[in-house]
Amino acid sequence: MSRRSDTRSVLPLQLAAAVVAVGSFAYTASHPLPEGVLGAGVVFGLFIALGEILRVTLPGGRQAAPLAAAGSLAFALLPSFKGVSLPGVAFAVTVVTLASIIGSLPRVFVGRGIHLDEVSQRVLMTATAAALIAPWPYLLQYGDLASLPDFMKSNIQLIVMVIAGALAGLLEIALAAATRANEARMPFSVALVDELRAMIGITTAVTATGVLIALAASKSMDYWALPVFAVPMLLTQFSFRRYASIEATYLQTIRALSKVTEVGGYTESGHARRVSVLASRIGSELGMTERELTDLEYAALMHDIGQLAWPEPFPGGATSLIAPVHQRRIAELGAEVVRQSGALDSVALIVERQADSYRPAPGLPDESLPLASRIIKVANSYDDSVGASLDMERMQFALDRLAGASDREYDPAVIDALSRIVDRRFEQSYT
Amino acid sequence: MRDFPLRTRVFITAVIVAGxxxxxxxxxxxxHAPDVxxxxxxxxALALLVFASEAFSAALARSVATRExxxxxxxxxxxxxxVIILGPWGAPLVTAVVALEPRRTPxxxxxxxxxxxxxxTLGAAWTYAFLHAQLSTDHQIQAFPSLTSMDFRPSSVLIPMLAASxxxxxxxxxLMVTVLALAERVSPWRIWFGTMAESALPLFIYSIFGLMLAVVWLTISPLAGVLVLAPLMVARWVFSMFSARQEAYESTIRSLIQAVETKDAYTRGHSERVSRASVMIGRSAGMREDRVSxxxxxxxLHDVGKLGVPTRILQKSGKLTDEEFDAIKMxxxxxxxxxKDLEFLGEAVExxxxxxxxxxxxxYPxxxxxxxxxxxxxxxxxxDAFDSMTTTRSYRGARSIEEAMEELRRCKDTQFDAGFVExxxxxxxxxxxxxxDTTDQVTPSGSAPAMGSDDDDPTASGELGLGLATPVDLAALDAFMSEIVRDGGIHGLPTDDRGSTP
Structure with missing residues (x-):
């Protein structure tokens, strides 16, 4: 297992965050704070710590603390509080870091650990936003823009804040993507697309709320800005929670219903589940996006559903061992069931083509065959010969059989990915 | 419009003229107002926001393609x-923009x-102006609120706001209920009271958001007002994704259940009807809404285990052997x-x-x-028994509802719980x-199930019943109502043309 921590190069992220945080602590400790600013720091800090506790699970199992993020952004962008200008980047970073750590303490006490990656991202996000906004008060008061009318100035300030907040948010998304790309061994570009899709909504809400709190707190509302503008954020958070819960329920249900063929004795116990786990591993090895992986997982779970229409179970349920015509018929019947739902057409297509040959005729491969179908074909066949067994000889034998099969049936790239995964399993069991 | 009865057309025209x-x-x-x-x-600017938000909703409705x-x-x-910013003579001009909504609506x-x-909006704005005047310091009803200094103390704003909404x-x-009553001759009060209760919380939330938008608009900048709406729009977007997901979810379960039912042609739609009847019983017995769901x-899902019964047995014609009957009983x-792993089912698994x-x-078991x-x-x-009796089986026709209810009552305390039968x-x-009527749905390939193999039906071994079906077309009405009752309240005529035009 030590191999894994060596390859984890997230360290630069945490190192950078630590450097920024320690530097800020040192600066803040050695410079006197303006009168009245400490109070603002304490109140915003409490808000961030509270937000850290009110976490939410986003689609795809991502964790987020939108209120803490909005509070941090607001404090980074806050131009002044009760008429006193804030001292800048170092103080903002200090407050946000301390508050995030304090907010994480309850988790640490119950032994669930701190979200170190997320806190690091937030520290860097805060520093970026505060640095981007830093020159503007001067420019607006003494620079070229000083002669503009007041309402123009306040609108310019607003726009600058929105841009700074948005850039900081994008930076946070990019950092999260880098972390995930590294953990899941996937290309950064794929991780970035996934992360953008999943986070763009919540980041928009966080940015808008952060800017509003900063503006309102500096203008007239003081502390009131925090609870008031937390309300819309809570509504957003609530809708995300509901979405994530239906998403989880969906997966849970498909998993449960995939057991139907097993309970009926059509397939071996745990077959659908194992095929889906293996298929997902192969899929991420081959750089599929999160959406493609979800479809792949659903299709893998339901790949045998067509067997239910068969009058009698096949011996051992091993579909890879029966005549290709029957394999195709089962795939079609299964696809029909999936398609009826009207919501899973892409999944139905994958199920439909799971039995098709990689090269229907000697020569070029079939371009229209989805990668997911090719993966399921390989994973299904592998599981038919290995099953739940952990016997390495058996695994090696199944792999050799697949690799030795004529290259008409299976996609060699998928088999390569599978053998890399199996190899890794071997290595893990030796060390 | 020509499809409407005359009285409805007159009413609609009157409302449009009044508007x-x-x-x-x-x-x-x-x-003639100050600061014109x-x-x-x-x-x-506000009208543009209304227009943009309507366009956004329409785009969502198209991309997500769901009935929310x-x-x-x-x-x-x-x-x-x-209402707060512009007062009674300004606010209606903003909301009138809804007429320009970018959907294909007649x-x-x-x-x-x-x-x-x-x-x-006129009514709401005058209500607000009147109450605000009562509660604020100067007691003057302002037809044109000042755009620079406004009394935003919670005591003088909150109650008028809620009353206005x-x-x-x-x-x-x-207005909506009247159109319905004129067009459909249904009792509209039932729909209305049903939806009013549901829209209480949204009303409160909308008031708070409206207030927030007004305060930010006037004290910070109109541009900042857009920021207030951003989280709301995100929530709206996530919510419609949620609805789409939920719809997909239910139809997925449904189609997988149909996979069971294709094995046994006579029970097509059975699970869904049992689900409907169970909900009716639960509601009628005063169960909490989460338990009903x-x-x-x-x-x-009650018959999902039948997926595990070999198709040969389910479709066998002729008498079942004891072994085969045991397989069904499993x-x-x-x-x-x-x-059992479905957490959300809770007590449903038992x-x-x-x-x-x-x-x-x-x-059994x-x-x-x-x-x-x-x-x-x-x-x-x-x-389960009620649906089995009221649908056609191979060995008898469907019974009438009255006969089925009679039969349920006869078997109460021996087979059924008397309270739930009632x-x-x-x-x-x-x-x-x-x-x-399921007779015409029997697939040509599917042979009829064996007599007596139907263990759902308490009368399975009894004499042939006479089919006296009384069709009650409530489904069409339900569909029509759910078209209208959108947004947790009644905010407009149905906006699409899926055959629901009165």
Whole structure:
């Protein structure tokens, strides 16, 4: 297992965050704070710590603390509080870091650990936003823009804040993507697309709320800005929670219903589940996006559903061992069931083509065959010969059989990915 | 429009004329107001926001392609903010923009919706102005609130705001209900009271958002107002994704259940009807709504274990051997096996396992008696038998609803829970029951199931019943109502043309 921590190069992220945080602590400790600013720091800090506790699970199992993020952004962008200008980047970073750590303490006490990656991202996000906004008060008061009318100035300030907040948010998304790309061994570009899709909504809400709190707190509302503008954020958070819960329920249900063929004795116990786990591993090895992986997982779970229409179970349920015509018929019947739902057409297509040959005729491969179908074909066949067994000889034998099969049936790239995964399993069991 | 009866056309025309007159009055008054340019600028900006939010909703509706039950309106908060910022002569001009909504809606519907908005906003704004004057320091009703200094103390703002949104809802509801009553001759009060209760919380939320938007608009900058709407729009977007997901979810379960039912042609649609009947029983017996929703899934999934029964047995014609009958009797146990990991089902899993138990202890799989059987199982058992009796089977025609209810009553205390039988009878008597004829749905390849293999039907071994189906077409009405009851309240005529035009 030590191999894994060596390859984890997230360290630069945490190192950078630590450097920024320690530097800020040192600066803040050695410079006197303006009168009245400490109070603002304490109140915003409490808000961030509270937000850290009110976490939410986003689609795809991502964790987020939108209120803490909005509070941090607001404090980074806050131009002044009760008429006193804030001292800048170092103080903002200090407050946000301390508050995030304090907010994480309850988790640490119950032994669930701190979200170190997320806190690091937030520290860097805060520093970026505060640095981007830093020159503007001067420019607006003494620079070229000083002669503009007041309402123009306040609108310019607003726009600058929105841009700074948005850039900081994008930076946070990019950092999260880098972390995930590294953990899941996937290309950064794929991780970035996934992360953008999943986070763009919540980041928009966080940015808008952060800017509003900063503006309102500096203008007239003081502390009131925090609870008031937390309300819309809570509504957003609530809708995300509901979405994530239906998403989880969906997966849970498909998993449960995939057991139907097993309970009926059509397939071996745990077959659908194992095929889906293996298929997902192969899929991420081959750089599929999160959406493609979800479809792949659903299709893998339901790949045998067509067997239910068969009058009698096949011996051992091993579909890879029966005549290709029957394999195709089962795939079609299964696809029909999936398609009826009207919501899973892409999944139905994958199920439909799971039995098709990689090269229907000697020569070029079939371009229209989805990668997911090719993966399921390989994973299904592998599981038919290995099953739940952990016997390495058996695994090696199944792999050799697949690799030795004529290259008409299976996609060699998928088999390569599978053998890399199996190899890794071997290595893990030796060390 | 020509499809409407005359009285409806007259009413719709009257509302549209009233709306137009309202707009003209607003324009004339605002033209003589102080700060006329800023005022018209604000009207244009807020109207643009309304238009943008409607376009956003329409785009969502298209991309997500779902019929949403409850959703979040972005237009309502803007309307409420306009009431505060612009006062009674300005706000209606903002909400009139709804008539321009970018959907393919017939012109008269849009004009009606726009006029309805003008009238209800007028009412809401005067309510706000009046109450605000009572509660603020100077007691002056302001037809044109000042755009620079406004009394924003919570004590003088909150109550008028809530009252205004209530008035908005009431006027809106009254106009809608009248159209319905004239067009459909249904009792509209039932729909209205049903939706009013549901829209209480949204009303409160919209008022708060409206207030927030107004405060930010006037004290910080109109541009910052857009930021208030951003989280709301995100929530709206996530909510419609949620609805789409939920719809997809239910249809997925449904189609997988149909996979069971294709094995046994006579039971097509059975699970869904059992689900419906179980919900009726649960509601009628006064169950909490979260349990009812769990009951709905229980009904849907109660026979899922039949997927595990070999198709050969389910479709066998002729008498079943004891072994084969035992295989069928395994289905509740297998159903539990399949569903036990579904956390959201809760007590429904036990219901699925025990839905073939009988009150006298002669059921299976465990032979439980009376109160030992969980409530869910007792409800499913009644619903299951009721649907089996009222649909056609190979060995007899469908029974009438009256006969089925009679039969359920005859078997109460031996087979069924008396309380739930009465709950079903009461619910069916009140709301009716859709009787379906399954005879023509039998697939040509599917041979009829064996006589007596149908263990759901208490009369399976009895004489042939006479089919006396009484079709009650409530489904069409339901569909129509759910079209109208959008946004957790009644905010306009149905905006698409899926055959629901009155």
């Amino acid at each position: 137009l007159l309202g707009i003209i009055a607003c324009l004339l008054h605002t033209a 340019f800023t005022r018209f600028g604000y009207i244009a 039950g409850v959703s979040i309106s972005v237009t309502m908060p803007i309307a409420m903010a306009s 012109w008269f519907k849009r004009c009606f919706n726009g006029s309805m908005n003008v009238l209800s 209530l008035v908005h809802e009431v006027i809106n509801g009254l 769990s009951l709905r899934y229980a009904g849907m 289905h509740p146990t297998r159903g539990r096996e399949i569903t 219901g699925i396992l025990l839905h073939h138990e009988r009150m006298d202890g002669r059921g 465990n032979g439980l008696q009376g109160e030992e059987i969980p409530e869910f199982a007792r409800i499913l058992s009644v619903a 709950a079903l009878v009461a619910a069916v008597t009140r709301d009716g029951w859709d009787v379906v």
